[in-house]
Amino acid sequence: MICAIVGLGLMGGSFSLAMRGYFKEIIGVDHNENHCKSALELGLVDQIVEIEDLKKADVIILAIPIRGIIAVLKELSQLNLKENCTIIDFGSTKKTIIQKCPKNIRKNLVASHPMAGTEYSGPLAAIADLYENKVMVVCNIEESGEIQRKRAIEIFNKLKMKIKYMNADEHDRHAAFISHMPHIVSFSIANAVLKQEDKEHIVTLAAGGFRDMSRLAKSNPHMWGDIFKENKKNLLDSIKAFKNELKKAKAMIENEEWEKLKKWMEMGNELHKIM
Numbered sequence: 123m124i125c126a127i128v129g130l131g132l133m134g135g136s137f138s139l140a141m142r143g144y145f146k147e148i149i150g151v152d153h154n155e156n157h158c159k160s161a162l163e164l165g166l167v168d169q170i171v172e173i174e175d176l177k178k179a180d181v182i183i184l185a186i187p188i189r190g191i192i193a194v195l196k197e198l199s200q201l202n203l204k205e206n207c208t209i210i211d212f213g214s215t216k217k218t219i220i221q222k223c224p225k226n227i228r229k230n231l232v233a234s235h236p237m238a239g240t241e242y243s244g245p246l247a248a249i250a251d252l253y254e255n256k257v258m259v260v261c262n263i264e265e266s267g268e269i270q271r272k273r274a275i276e277i278f279n280k281l282k283m284k285i286k287y288m289n290a291d292e293h294d295r296h297a298a299f300i301s302h303m304p305h306i307v308s309f310s311i312a313n314a315v316l317k318q319e320d321k322e323h324i325v326t327l328a329a330g331g332f333r334d335m336s337r338l339a340k341s342n343p344h345m346w347g348d349i350f351k352e353n354k355k356n357l358l359d360s361i362k363a364f365k366n367e368l369k370k371a372k373a374m375i376e377n378e379e380w381e382k383l384k385k386w387m388e389m390g391n392e393l394h395k396i397m
């Protein structure tokens with residue numbers, strides 16, 4: 123089988139490293155010339171091609187921002203793709219992608235979201251075991267063709283991922299709370315520190331806690347701005363819930379309700395018992 127990867131950054135590159143040997147050939151598409159050059163040098167792809175060359179692919183991986191996925195799906199719908207071609211998108215929100223997928227290739231699409239990643243980007247950030255033991259969310263699976271479903275599941279199993287099924291609305295709401303809102307919080311922490319007059323002295327005190335909380339602020343603003351835009355309503359709901367908890371904590375501290383604050387923190391401890 124021939125696999126085409128659109129987007130040769132962290133996600134696409136890591137997919138290639140993990141699936142070498144499974145596919146006869148891996149071809150790549152990326153608008154960034156430096157990414158193309160690095161991907162070839164690192165052996166992530168056998169050759170760089172154009173979108174129109176994807177008609178020869180058996181599997182197409184879309185590892186690019188959401189708006190890019192929607193645009194590429196439109197282009198793919200105008201190509202003479204192989205009848206049983208499987209298109210797997212890695213978009214961080216699913217509802218808009220599914221809604222805007224052209225009808226003539228809807229059965230080819232398996233709408234997925236790998237719950238994996240790092241704060242780094244580009245081909246050099248690719249990790250062979252990035253997907254191992256991570257969750258792959260597959261949405262509206264009943265709308266995908268039977269052959270495409272089976273092939274996608276086989277690939278996810280090869281990646282050693284845990285497969286979870288849900289509808290797109292459910293996914294987008296859950297993703298807002300466990301992925302998108304934490305990124306907003308991390309960017310907020312980073313900006314709050316940067317706006318202090320003595321920021322250089324503050325960061326000299328940074329240890330594990332601060333580094334963990336601010337790590338996500340190293341993420342790609344272009345990509346995450348796209349995600350925030352597409353999941354606006356759910357993201358605002360999650361921010362509202364977070365702000366309510368901050369207000370509670372602030373009030374307890376102002377009123378010196380230390381025992382109440384302790385119980386509030388103990389409640390937060392419960393989260394890791396179900397993770």
